[in-house]
Amino acid sequence: MDFGEVLSILKDDLNKVEASIKENFQSDVVLIPTISNYLSNGGKRIRPILILISSRLCGYNNGNKHITYSCVAEFIHTATLLHDDVLDEAEIRRGNPAANLRWGNGASVLVGDFLLSRSLTMMAEVKDPRAIFYFSEASRKMVEGEVLELTNPFNLNITEEKYIDIIKRKTAALMSASCRVGAILAKSLSTEEDTLSNFGAKVGTAFQLVDDVFDYISEEGKIGKQVGKDITNGKITLPMIHLYNNASQEDRKSIEEIVKTGNTQKENFNKIVDLMKKYHSIDYTMDKARGYIREAKEEMTSFKDSLYLNAILSVADYIVERDM
């Protein structure tokens, strides 16, 4: 099954998710739906897709709670994007000028908070404390990951282990919770819950690794955000860690100079990308990502073969095969 088929199996549910997203960011304070609407376009909806498939895979088929939780996860994710853009002073997000540049940092912070509060109300209405617990723990971990990243800027000596710890919190936690909540919804066995949670964590880690690669090798305009922002923002990701640890003394000096000044004008940026090619840092990172995907899929061998098992495995493949 390819990712296009996954989307077609989920088509009805995904349409409902889109409707739920639009419905739930409504407010009589007009700036809120304006910014939310502006930002909600262009998302890949990976977290909703994980929830929808997990819940179906575990047998959920009588209600619309999977739609509600999909909307919750997407709101939590979108709130993070809004708050991140304030941190990163981002200029492009999901292919458009970032909200903070268009409406100011204040609006980005507040609309993020609005989406968080809405997601909380929606969860309160579903009335399952366990789902609330796992989503809130995921939110906490995401923040911890972001703070860890923020407090290690321009640090070329960060270890691969520390970096993996950061992305497990920052990105993998919400994908893990999304998969788990799908199982919770289906009142699934706790072993299935744990399996799906592990699957989501590994897929999420791979997802971030690929994202970090895209920041170096994507064609401008394709990934919906700027290329080369990680260096500018002092984010030392795996391609850079690998490069720095494997480069010659001389090359390390050039890298240090570029990273420390944060000057990523075309010439400097191309130099870094060339070095990454020379030392196979991109390949190394992609191999790591593929390794996590392989492990994620191995987690799922306890599930019987089914349409939705094939679908979730296909999502895993898509994570490392996607081109944006």
Next chain:
Amino acid sequence: MDFGEVLSILKDDLNKVEASIKENFQSDVVLIPTISNYLSNGGKRIRPILILISSRLCGYNNGNKHITYSCVAEFIHTATLLHDDVLDEAEIRRGNPAANLRWGNGASVLVGDFLLSRSLTMMAEVKDPRAIFYFSEASRKMVEGEVLELTNPFNLNITEEKYIDIIKRKTAALMSASCRVGAILAKSLSTEEDTLSNFGAKVGTAFQLVDDVFDYISEEGKIGKQVGKDITNGKITLPMIHLYNNASQEDRKSIEEIVKTGNTQKENFNKIVDLMKKYHSIDYTMDKARGYIREAKEEMTSFKDSLYLNAILSVADYIVERDM
């Protein structure tokens, strides 16, 4: 009963709230407890006080959920302060340099998010969807109030009605929810719940009116934040609305000039304060606040006389009598 006696009745509970606050902002990411600890000192703990008294008043006496919810409300409030400081570029908060100046906007946004996620986990552990619902609705209203304020900067033509709508959302909503949650905790009658919710909303409105007055008339250093920031930030509050609506043509021109340039150097600021005295704008605002406190207390006549009834009425009085 005076406010000192209220604090002494609640002493044990308030100590537990302090311990709970410190315990719940722990994280292996050290910057998080550092900032949380820095910020948690100096708070008046009005929302915890309202929860503690409301729960006791309605008969709650078997457990520690009132402590948990007090911590939740204080975390939601503190998160708002952190996020507000990013919006306002605040320099002083709770008597110390604001967190955003010391650690940067990013850290303020993220630690605010951390406290929100922690408050959510704590609520999930108590497992009462109704409390979660009311706290999340309060959070939503707070954000809406902030966004309304943000989208009306330097607008001298804002009506008193619109301003009251803003502060009802921005400040009163969380105090209202705090009082209601106390009643929910005691499995109280729904009429008592509504009464306490109305009481909290009115007390909260008065609280903000008094805060807005303090921004003009406090001695520097006393209120734990800067004086005169509202004009600089373009926040048109009731003293200013009253002044502008009642001033002579000539005085209105001076006001417009000062407000539009946002220049609140001592001379300009003193001019505004003198005009507020001339036109009794401070008295007008304080009278409004006292009116809300009167109404709040009238709400409570359905409760039988008791220690905790006296305590909550004393809190209401304190709101308009406090000097910080």
